[in-house]
Amino acid sequence: MNALEITDLYKEFAGVPAVKGLSFAIPEGEIFGLLGPNGAGKSTTINMVAGVVKIGQGQVQAFGYDNQKDYRHTRRLLGVVHQEIVIDNFFTIEQALEIHSGYYGVKDDPAWRNLLIDRLGLRPHLGKIMIKLSGGMKRRFMIAKALIHRPRLLILDEPTAGVDVELRHGLWDFVREMNKKGTTILLTTHYLEEAEQMCDRIGIMHHGEMIALEPTHDLVRKLSNRRLKLWLEEPLAGLPPGLEEYAPSVEHGGTVLVLNLPVGGSAGIMLKHLCRSGLNIRDFETDQSGLEEVFIQLTGMGGGKNGTTA
Amino acid sequence: MVPQPDNRFYAWLPFVTLLRKEILRFRRVSTQTLLAPIVTASLYLFVFGATLGNRLTVLEGFSYAQFVIPGLIIMGVINNSFANTSSSLFMSRYLGGIVDLLVTPVTPPQFIMAYTLAAMLRGLLVGSVVLLISFLFATLPWEYPLLAALMAMIASFLFAQFGLIAAIYAHNFDTLSVYTNFMILPLIYLGGVFYPISILPAPWSSLSYLNPLFYLIDGFRHAIIGVGDTSFAIAFGVSATIAAILFAWAAWLIGKGYRLRS
Numbered sequence: 001m002n003a004l005e006i007t008d009l010y011k012e013f014a015g016v017p018a019v020k021g022l023s024f025a026i027p028e029g030e031i032f033g034l035l036g037p038n039g040a041g042k043s044t045t046i047n048m049v050a051g052v053v054k055i056g057q058g059q060v061q062a063f064g065y066d067n068q069k070d071y072r073h074t075r076r077l078l079g080v081v082h083q084e085i086v087i088d089n090f091f092t093i094e095q096a097l098e099i100h101s102g103y104y105g106v107k108d109d110p111a112w113r114n115l116l117i118d119r120l121g122l123r124p125h126l127g128k129i130m131i132k133l134s135g136g137m138k139r140r141f142m143i144a145k146a147l148i149h150r151p152r153l154l155i156l157d158e159p160t161a162g163v164d165v166e167l168r169h170g171l172w173d174f175v176r177e178m179n180k181k182g183t184t185i186l187l188t189t190h191y192l193e194e195a196e197q198m199c200d201r202i203g204i205m206h207h208g209e210m211i212a213l214e215p216t217h218d219l220v221r222k223l224s225n226r227r228l229k230l231w232l233e234e235p236l237a238g239l240p241p242g243l244e245e246y247a248p249s250v251e252h253g254g255t256v257l258v259l260n261l262p263v264g265g266s267a268g269i270m271l272k273h274l275c276r277s278g279l280n281i282r283d284f285e286t287d288q289s290g291l292e293e294v295f296i297q298l299t300g301m302g303g304g305k306n307g308t309t310a
Numbered sequence: 311m312v313p314q315p316d317n318r319f320y321a322w323l324p325f326v327t328l329l330r331k332e333i334l335r336f337r338r339v340s341t342q343t344l345l346a347p348i349v350t351a352s353l354y355l356f357v358f359g360a361t362l363g364n365r366l367t368v369l370e371g372f373s374y375a376q377f378v379i380p381g382l383i384i385m386g387v388i389n390n391s392f393a394n395t396s397s398s399l400f401m402s403r404y405l406g407g408i409v410d411l412l413v414t415p416v417t418p419p420q421f422i423m424a425y426t427l428a429a430m431l432r433g434l435l436v437g438s439v440v441l442l443i444s445f446l447f448a449t450l451p452w453e454y455p456l457l458a459a460l461m462a463m464i465a466s467f468l469f470a471q472f473g474l475i476a477a478i479y480a481h482n483f484d485t486l487s488v489y490t491n492f493m494i495l496p497l498i499y500l501g502g503v504f505y506p507i508s509i510l511p512a513p514w515s516s517l518s519y520l521n522p523l524f525y526l527i528d529g530f531r532h533a534i535i536g537v538g539d540t541s542f543a544i545a546f547g548v549s550a551t552i553a554a555i556l557f558a559w560a561a562w563l564i565g566k567g568y569r570l571r572s
Contacts, residue, residue: 013572047572050412050413051412051413051571052409052412052413052571052572053571053572054567054571054572071415072415072417073415074414075414075415076319076415078413080413082409084406086406086407086409086410087407088331088407088410090334090335090338090339091334091338095334099327099330099331099416100410101327102323102324102326102328103324103328103410103411103414103415103416104324104332104414104415105320105321105323105324105415106318106319106320107318107321107323128465133400142456146408207413246473
């Protein structure tokens with residue numbers, strides 16, 4: 001069964017389309033990453049799924065239920081961690097979790113509540129009202145809040161934006177754990193490396209449309225370049241003949257030769273060409289561009305490795 | 311070991327929880343939501359009850375304190391019922407907390423009734439304390455106490471709806487304050503809290519009948535002291551009709567998600 005099925009979803013704001021006929025499905029048990037540059041329509045899509053934004057056209061189904069006709073049912077099945085920190089300043093962590101459980105028609109379960117509190121490291125802050133919590137603690141609370149009614153699909157809209165590395169790792173570990181226990185995950189993240197490590201499949205949105213949707217490994221393999229870096233015994237005087245198709249370039253005064261294996265190209269054939277070239281190779285190194293390069297390639301967005309966001 | 315999920319859904323629980331949360335909210339800031347209006351009303355009672363109350367007469371057979379106390383009680387009910395829904399919902403919209411509710415299975419009728427009952431409770435609580443304090447200044451005849459309670463409930467219900475509507479239409483704190491300072495306050499003061507409208511010269515006397523708050527104030531006072539500027543039936547009928555219209559309006563806005571869901 002699909003945890004989420006989106007069909008021909010369309011939304012515009014003030015006449016400007018934000019999501020244009022989007023269709024995709026997430027099978028139960030998957031970790032799915034929805035990526036795209038700012039303004040691609042990811043949050044609008046997520047908010048239509050969650051019920052915060054009205055659907056323009058199209059249909060959203062969660063576990064086979066329509067999220068407009070059967071909204072009481074579908075909303076119980078979803079847990080949403082919003083991009084912005086949303087808290088109620090008047091209450092303590094425990095009070096707020098109890099309240100959120102009740103909003104979903106689920107009786108407070110102290111054992112589950114305490115497990116979330118402990119697992120997310122909120123225990124030392126139980127007595128504080130929300131406004132006194134640090135940004136990181138508020139983020140952790142947001143995850144606990146989204147899980148308090150035991151949703152079957154957890155939606156995380158950039159849950160780690162602006163949080164430190166340790167907390168990010170902790171949160172993703174917890175998300176993986178929830179996934180192993182059967183919770184389907186839909187996430188967007190600012191950090192493409194995280195998406196590459198976390199997600200079973202990735203969809204890339206651009207200008208309100210899905211421009212790529214594949215298993216993460218396939219997407220990266222299919223669209224990324226693999227590079228072979230060769231350290232030579234003697235510096236090259238010029239580019240060696242017979243290797244032109246690998247877009248060769250030299251570095252370090254001719255002592256390093258870099259070859260690029262084209263998308264879909266055979267590594268075996270490249271090695272044969274290399275043997276024929278007669279180069280005297282001292283050492284070699286291979287690398288493969290990651291999701292970030294794929295993302296830039298697909299969306300046409302430039303920027304440095306650290307500057308790219310999804 | 312993660313406990314097994316409890317899949318039971320209690321349909322009434324979202325409503326009870328939202329109501330409880332709204333009550334907790336105003337209790338958390340009770341200095342502002344309960345104590346401050348009670349102190350203000352007490353000052354009115356002191357000025358009009360202890361000082362001027364025995365020297366003025368605006369209605370034959372009643373001291374001024376007896377005349378003004380019902381008006382002050384209903385003023386407390388009105389102001390606080392309005393303030394509760396308007397500030398709570400507007401703050402939720404303004405700070406973004408409303409999305410926490412929008413993603414839950416809380417239905418529009420549960421939403422509106424939870425906000426309304428919490429606002430009614432706060433308004434009636436303030437009105438009751440003002441009533442208790444008023445015992446220090448005058449003895450009221452209490453002609454029809456049940457009808458007085460009914461009018462107070464209609465007043466709190468009506469202004470809870472108005473508060474919801476104002477919170478939805480308000481763009482910022484400034485526009486929200488317009489409802490309080492330029493609508494409710496003048497209408498209360500001109501609606502006969504401090505004087506019977508029959509003593510006003512024409513055309514002000516006739517114009518006062520267009521003030522919807524006049525019917526709430528006059529109906530409540532009528533039920534307590536047994537006389538009013540208009541019949542109780544008319545006061546009740548007009549107030550109940552306005553309350554029903556505002557309820558329908560608020561329910562339509564919330565059902566549609568107007569300015570709540572984009």
